[in-house]
Amino acid sequence: MKQRYTEEQIIKAIKEHEAGAKVSDICRKLGIASGTFYNWRSKYAGLEINEAKRLRELESENNKLKKLLAEKLLENEALRDVMLKKW
Known part of the structure; x- marks a missing residue:
């Protein structure tokens, strides 16, 4: 089963690594792959919990906002198709 980790847990793990803990030890403790840890580090490195x-x-x-934009673009395209049709 895939477990989701909170930002607090992720940032705590990154801070442990910055303090000198080995990546393999952190990954074993959390039950994650080292690739996952490095992905977290690339996204959350230097961030505090509130950030x-x-x-x-x-x-x-x-x-x-992306969903709203996509809906409006589809709506505009549909209106354009209706207006260009010959009745």
């Missing part, structure tokens, strides 16, 4: 939460909020807002 990570803000990042998640911005990403969800961005996804909502």
Whole structure:
């Protein structure tokens, strides 16, 4: 079963690594692959917990806006098709 880790847990693991812990030990403790850890590190390195939460909020807002834009583009395309048809 795939387990989701919170931003707090991810940032704590990254900080452990920055403090000198080995990646293999951290991965074994969390039950993740080393590739997963390096993906986390590339995304969350240098972030604090409150910054990570803000990042998640911005990403969800961005996804909502992308969906709205896609819906409007489809609507405009449908209207254009209706207007160009010969009745």
